[in-house]
Amino acid sequence: MKRPGLVILFLLLLTPQVSAVNVWEHINTSREMYSVSVTAFTSGKPPKDPLNHSAITVVEIRYVLDEEHVFSVSYSAYDGKWAEEVSPRYPQYWDKTPFNFSVWNTTEVLAEYQWGLENYLPNITGEVVDGVEWPEKYWVRRISRWEVWINASKFQVTLYGDCTEICVYITFQCRNPENMTCNWSEPIVETHSMIPPTTTTTPKQEEKTCGPGLLIGLVLITLLTKQKR
Numbered sequence: 001m002k003r004p005g006l007v008i009l010f011l012l013l014l015t016p017q018v019s020a021v022n023v024w025e026h027i028n029t030s031r032e033m034y035s036v037s038v039t040a041f042t043s044g045k046p047p048k049d050p051l052n053h054s055a056i057t058v059v060e061i062r063y064v065l066d067e068e069h070v071f072s073v074s075y076s077a078y079d080g081k082w083a084e085e086v087s088p089r090y091p092q093y094w095d096k097t098p099f100n101f102s103v104w105n106t107t108e109v110l111a112e113y114q115w116g117l118e119n120y121l122p123n124i125t126g127e128v129v130d131g132v133e134w135p136e137k138y139w140v141r142r143i144s145r146w147e148v149w150i151n152a153s154k155f156q157v158t159l160y161g162d163c164t165e166i167c168v169y170i171t172f173q174c175r176n177p178e179n180m181t182c183n184w185s186e187p188i189v190e191t192h193s194m195i196p197p198t199t200t201t202t203p204k205q206e207e208k209t210c211g212p213g214l215l216i217g218l219v220l221i222t223l224l225t226k227q228k229r
Contacts, residue, residue: 099152
């Protein structure tokens with residue numbers, strides 16, 4: 001009979017290795033661009049490098065081409081491939097101010113971001129909402145996804161925690177690359193009702209509307225007080 005260790009080793013050899021998606025390698029620092037956007041889905045710790053990680057799912061880098069078009073470099077985890085294409089330009093939304101990526105001191109940006117991972121996120125305490133406290137080390141254990149947005153004036157990383165009936169997130173942001181300042185936000189809690197109000201009729205009262213506030217409160221307590229198993 002074979003040893004269990006040999007069987008496990010054999011299974012590991014058959015399991016495909018998930019390699020990191022390195023966005024840095026696909027940024028052309030000698031070409032003007034409009035933006036870099038990254039979305040990643042994970043479960044657990046926040047990334048030390050949000051632009052180089054195996055959890056990255058979608059990437060789009062939009063370079064200047066002409067007045068009506070951009071040259072887009074994109075990645076999708078659906079097929080694990082990078083693609084290039086000419087796309088319409090949307091100056092009213094995100095294709096506004098062209099810039100060269102080298103204006104950002106990315107070494108300093110990452111240093112400030114990683115300082116927050118070690119010194120800010122683990123120490124977040126206090127009330128979440130209605131007397132509910134943050135679980136211990138919530139922001140270094142319970143990240144569900146992150147997003148990166150970089151343009152001419154902003155380098156931002158948004159870390160999301162629980163995001164169902166409620167959504168909690170925190171942002172790291174650097175602004176003004178010529179005279180850069182970076183900071184972490186306080187946690188933000190948003191409620192999004194997924195259940196519409198119900199209406200009942202009684203002999204004494206024609207209509208009575210019951211909102212979902214109680215349900216949201218219960219969900220808040222459940223999501224934000226459970227500990228990581």
